Amino acid sequence: MLIGLIASNYHRLALAKDLMSKGAPNNEVYRQVGIFGKREEFLATARRSDASQLVRSIERIAAADLAIKTSLSGGGAQGARLQLDLLICELAA
Numbered sequence: 001m002l003i004g005l006i007a008s009n010y011h012r013l014a015l016a017k018d019l020m021s022k023g024a025p026n027n028e029v030y031r032q033v034g035i036f037g038k039r040e041e042f043l044a045t046a047r048r049s050d051a052s053q054l055v056r057s058i059e060r061i062a063a064a065d066l067a068i069k070t071s072l073s074g075g076g077a078q079g080a081r082l083q084l085d086l087l088i089c090e091l092a093a
Contacts, residue, residue, distance in 0.1 A: 016046040
């Protein structure tokens with residue numbers, strides 16, 4: 001479930017970045033992305049984000065999700081924890 005929340009936030013950032021690059025007004029970005037609180041902070045984060053890095057991050061999140069679901073790095077809570085730890089370290093770097 002945690003990976004789903006992370007993926008959702010990165011997807012929303014990528015969508016906002018794309019809409020802003022096409023010149024969409026802030027209100028349209030808010031509406032399409034579904035931003036209800038801390039709007040300006042979210043847009044500032046999207047502006048600072050690199051589009052190609054967002055794509056790589058989303059791909060890495062999907063790979064971690066698949067690895068957990070298929071027990072790629074070992075089954076159970078330990079394998080899932082390892083995948084999640086690696087993902088967070090990569091996203092934070």
